[in-house]
Amino acid sequence: MLFGRIHLAGAIVFAVIAISLAVSQTQAAAPPNQDDAIQKDFGSRVAKYLSLRKKQAGSSPKPTESSAKLAESRRGMAAKTHAARPYAKQGDIFTPEISAYFRRQLAACLAGPNGAKIRASLRHAEPTPGFTPRVNEGYPQGEPLQSTPPTLLLNLPKLPKELQYRIIGRDFVLYDTAPNVIVDLIPGAIPAS
């Protein structure tokens, strides 16, 4: 009789723990339909930026023998892109909801079965560059680019070919390659190992 009561109490405690764990996991990961809405919002903000940049600053030139022409075109595009969004600030694209979504995705990847390989890939690249990324500024000339691990890219929303996800130290950056402009960023998005 006594053993029966102990078993019953144990089962109740186990059930309570299991239910609370399930509830906390549900709270940490947004429901799929909510993630869909966040991804859609992100996609439309990206498209709006790219449309503005193309309209105001144009696109990459055709291949040329002249490195001078390429440098000149890059400078012109950067200046026009800055001018087109003079008040651009962190969070214009990575809103709090979108940032939270990306943080969840990145954390899940790094905690998942490929996490160790991704971390190794990040360590394999050049050391953290000596600059702090800022919205609407460029990636400094001469600084090496950190490669973005492919498994991370497989788990993030697809971007138009003009834009890339970049990692600078622990910051996560949306980068426009043609004008060399940091479009937006999430500071400290890569969880510390």
Add this chain to the structure above:
Amino acid sequence: MRQYVLFVVLLVSCASGCAQSTTPAVQANFSREIASLWQDSGPATPQTAGTSDGLDVRLPLESQSVRFAVIGDSGTGEREQYEVAQKMEAYRKRVGFDFVIMLGDNIYGGHDPKDFTKKFEQPYQPLLDSGVKFYAALGNHDDPDIERLYKPFNMNGARYYTFKRGDVSFFVLDSNYMDPTQLGWIDQNLQNSKSKWKICYFHHPLYSNGKSHGPDLDLRAQLTPIFKRYGVNVVFSGHEHVYERLKPEDNIYYFILGNSGKLMTHDFRPAPEMEKGLDTDRGFMLVEISGDKLHFQTISRSGQTIDSGVVERQSTQSHSAAAGH
């Protein structure tokens, strides 16, 4: 005594019978062992005799062959890069290669016009003047959106691309940013390729025994299943500032050449996977492909041949076996 002789004869004939019935995959491995043995001694007939330039050429220089040079991590603009380039030009006159593949970090530091002049156009001027074409891959020190549009790099505005010479298809990847679109592209293009030889090159090595960077494990996890599935023969990478030839992995030959401008001295960790390495000088490679054989020769800045050998083209069966199909 007679019984002993009979036993030896029986043993020898049995061994030769076994060798004849060996599967293609094993034959390919057998050829590799020969290549490994061969690399220290060089080919039977080094092409130095009777020449005034004194260059040690270990390629067969067969007619109709595909010949090219390989450089990686070259664009420093420093004296050593120029010295390697001079050696390349001397060999071009003998070997007659007509293109160079660049494994990334083509321009270090700034990307102003003066940088392109000092770090590419000037050192390789004699090669460019002779009509040699350069096909660049992007490294982590390169500016992707300027270099892909720079015509002398022959990227035609793309971060990743393919080109063909004779029976050899080259697949040039951007390992800085291996997004799903690029993974789909390489999968599709390798699948469609009917070339005898499939060579991939990109900046970050999948296997490496260098201490400063080492292998890119995440990139390896994504690319090697594709390479195995479609029978890639050889992979060239840079990034690690050394020369390394590795033992074949899954029937694919991997070379690292990241010392055509930069150098990381004493960078190697001892590893059984390494076939040959150099971490004390800069260098470049010469490659000649003829039929089912790929001949290679790695030459240091001082003109020494530090590695040479031949790779036998892997059969489709051996690739299938390696891929587990």
